[in-house]
Amino acid sequence: MNYSYLMGINNIEKLKQNNFEIKSFGNNYGVTFDENRIELFEKYICETLENGFWNEYLGKYKVFIFKFNNGEIKKYILNKNNEKEILKLCCEFADYEFESIEKMLRSNSFYAETYYAKSAIDDTFINF
Numbered sequence: 665m666n667y668s669y670l671m672g673i674n675n676i677e678k679l680k681q682n683n684f685e686i687k688s689f690g691n692n693y694g695v696t697f698d699e700n701r702i703e704l705f706e707k708y709i710c711e712t713l714e715n716g717f718w719n720e721y722l723g724k725y726k727v728f729i730f731k732f733n734n735g736e737i738k739k740y741i742l743n744k745n746n747e748k749e750i751l752k753l754c755c756e757f758a759d760y761e762f763e764s765i766e767k768m769l770r771s772n773s774f775y776a777e778t779y780y781a782k783s784a785i786d787d788t789f790i791n792f
Contacts, residue, residue: 669694672714673713676693
């Protein structure tokens with residue numbers, strides 16, 4: 665499964681029409697989707713994300729999609745080689761100094777209740 669906390673999106677209807685699992689958080693959304701919908705989700709993000717926002721989704725990989733103020737889009741799959749660059753972009757886009765990507769993501773209640781809770785359960789069963 666993949667999990668994304670969506671901000672900077674005005675129209676969530678396309679995801680609803682394609683049966684993505686969506687939970688509202690005021691003007692933001694928690695979205696859950698399986699592997700076979702990644703391409704559709706990424707296309708949706710690139711088309712509808714407002715300039716100056718980013719989106720990430722967490723699953724097998726942690727994927728970040730940044731949409732700059734000029735409309736340019738950059739996609740990253742988090743790894744040790746690009747972690748500092750991604751963190752720098754997150755801080756710039758949010759105008760906030762995050763200590764680390766991991767702490768930033770873990771502090772999000774949607775991810776804590778879904779992605780990280782599932783990871784803890786999986787780790788428990790694997791290590792049992």
